[in-house]
Amino acid sequence: MADNGPKIIAALDFPDSEQAFRLVERLSPERCRLKVGKELFVRGGPRLVEQLAADGYDVFLDLKFHDIPNTVARACEAAADLGVWMVNLHALGGRRMMEAAREALDKRQRRPLLIGVTILTSMGSEDLKEIQLPEDPEANVLHLARLAQRAGLDGVVCSPKEVAGLRREIAGEFRRVTPGIRPAWAATDDQKRITTPSDAIRLGSDYLVIGRPITAASDPLEALRKIEEELGV
Numbered sequence: 001m002a003d004n005g006p007k008i009i010a011a012l013d014f015p016d017s018e019q020a021f022r023l024v025e026r027l028s029p030e031r032c033r034l035k036v037g038k039e040l041f042v043r044g045g046p047r048l049v050e051q052l053a054a055d056g057y058d059v060f061l062d063l064k065f066h067d068i069p070n071t072v073a074r075a076c077e078a079a080a081d082l083g084v085w086m087v088n089l090h091a092l093g094g095r096r097m098m099e100a101a102r103e104a105l106d107k108r109q110r111r112p113l114l115i116g117v118t119i120l121t122s123m124g125s126e127d128l129k130e131i132q133l134p135e136d137p138e139a140n141v142l143h144l145a146r147l148a149q150r151a152g153l154d155g156v157v158c159s160p161k162e163v164a165g166l167r168r169e170i171a172g173e174f175r176r177v178t179p180g181i182r183p184a185w186a187a188t189d190d191q192k193r194i195t196t197p198s199d200a201i202r203l204g205s206d207y208l209v210i211g212r213p214i215t216a217a218s219d220p221l222e223a224l225r226k227i228e229e230e231l232g233v
């Protein structure tokens with residue numbers, strides 16, 4: 001269930017605010033939403049997030065909280081204070097942790113979307129076996145997504161490869177946010193469960209999180225334009 005507005009979320013994985021703003025000033029909120037992850041947040045801090053939101057961008061604060069319920073609930077409140085559009089936590093933190101976060105955000109007049117990370121898109125069957133989880137990524141994603149929905153979350157992060165199954169199994173307003181997006185011309189990097197942008201949309205992703213195919217390109221704006229062309233937007 002995508003809200004109106006752009007489906008592309010550009011991952012601002014830069015080592016400093018200057019580099020992030022150099023790209024952002026060539027974008028617009030009508031063209032894409034923005035994701036601030038751990039690297040940029042640790043470097044740029046909360047003020048950078050507030051600035052992006054003040055500039056009119058929908059900001060996904062991708063800090064993937066994973067801690068005891070009280071700590072995660074308070075962290076989600078702090079994220080909401082920054083005016084972000086979306087915040088996330090690891091569904092592997094469990095139902096009580098997710099419920100605590102949802103309850104804390106529900107006390108607010110306006111709250112960000114609360115999204116659960118299922119199985120990281122960098123993980124394949126071998127990685128799951130190593131940590132003694134069932135080897136099938138899709139089975140894990142579905143299980144965690146069901147748990148997240150029961151805990152009142154607004155959606156999940158998963159790979160586009162699991163989206164069709166989620167659409168079949170989980171009804172209602174439940175957003176599917178998908179990293180692991182690689183145009184045919186881009187390097188795979190450390191991602192394992194990937195599809196092209198057009199396949200992700202065809203399979204039913206609501207939002208495409210795209211980092212290095214844009215940010216590591218010699219011409220990031222041209223890379224974004226090619227992705228938009230592939231998507232027909």
Ligand SMILES: O=c1ccn([C@@H]2O[C@H](COP(=O)(O)O)[C@@H](O)[C@H]2O)c(=O)[nH]1
Binds near residue numbers: 117120158212213
């Ligand atoms: O399962 C996940 C959850 C989050 N991410 C984040 O998305 C971007 C993807 O960047 P690329 O450069 O396009 O690979 C990155 O910020 C990750 O932290 C993810 O990839 N997978």
